[in-house]
Amino acid sequence: xxxxxxxxxxxxxxxxxxxxxxxxxxxxxxxxxxxxxxxxxxxxxxxxxxxxxxxxxxxxxxxxxxxxxxxxxxxxxxxxxxxxxxxxxxxxxxxxxxxxxxxxxxxxxxxxxxxxxxxxxxxxxxxxxxxxxxxxx
Numbered sequence: 001x002x003x004x005x006x007x008x009x010x011x012x013x014x015x016x017x018x019x020x021x022x023x024x025x026x027x028x029x030x031x032x033x034x035x036x037x038x039x040x041x042x043x044x045x046x047x048x049x050x051x052x053x054x055x056x057x058x059x060x061x062x063x064x065x066x067x068x069x070x071x072x073x074x075x076x077x078x079x080x081x082x083x084x085x086x087x088x089x090x091x092x093x094x095x096x097x098x099x100x101x102x103x104x105x106x107x108x109x110x111x112x113x114x115x116x117x118x119x120x121x122x123x124x125x126x127x128x129x130x131x132x133x134x135x136x137x
Contacts, residue, residue: 005080005081006078006079006080007077007078007079007080007081007099008076008077008078009033009035009053009055009076009077009099010035010074010075010076010077010107011033011034011035011036011053011074011075012033012034012072012073012074012075013031013032013033013034013069013070013071013072013073013075014031014032014033014034014052014071015031015032015071016031016069016070016071017029017030017031017065017066017069017070018030018031018066019062019063019065019066026058026059027058027059027060027062027063027066028056028057028058028062029056029057029058029061029062029063029065029066030054030055030056030057030098031054031055031065031069032052032053032054032055033052033053033054033055033075033077034050034051034052035050035051035052035053036048036049036050037049037050037051053098053099054096054098054099055077055079055098055099055101055104056098056099056100056101057100057101057104058100061101061103061104064104065101065104068106069104069106073106073107073108074106074107074108075104075105075106075107076104076105076107077099077101077103077104077105078101078102078103078104078105079099079100079101079102079103080099080100080102081097081098081099081100082097082098082099082100083095083096083097083098084096084097084098
């Protein structure tokens with residue numbers, strides 16, 4: 001049987017990204033994303049629910065996220081769900097589900113230092129008026 005592990009999330013960062021490097025020098029960036037859900041109960045009451053998810057991004061994309069993402073900024077994350085396990089210093093076993101971001105898209109307009117530099121477009125020039133001799137028919 002085939003397996004499939006794909007997560008697509010859109011939300012806002014709850015804290016500034018944290019960039020670290022592994023002992024071998026690989027960049028890794030982590031941040032938390034708040035994903036909101038609105039729904040109506042059977043009684044007709046409108047409710048909001050927030051889910052907080054830890055996102056982990058590796059490589060060059062990790063450095064880009066650390067440079068341009070900030071708390072409150074919107075992001076669309078495509079990745080896979082993973083579970084990390086560890087043992088605390090006092091011997092308790094812990095585990096946590098995280099999303100390993102394979103593609104991160106920054107959302108919203110450019111903010112103070114909060115977005116990649118826009119490519120400078122050449123100014124649009126008005127077409128020159130065509131003379132009678134330039135008419136192709």
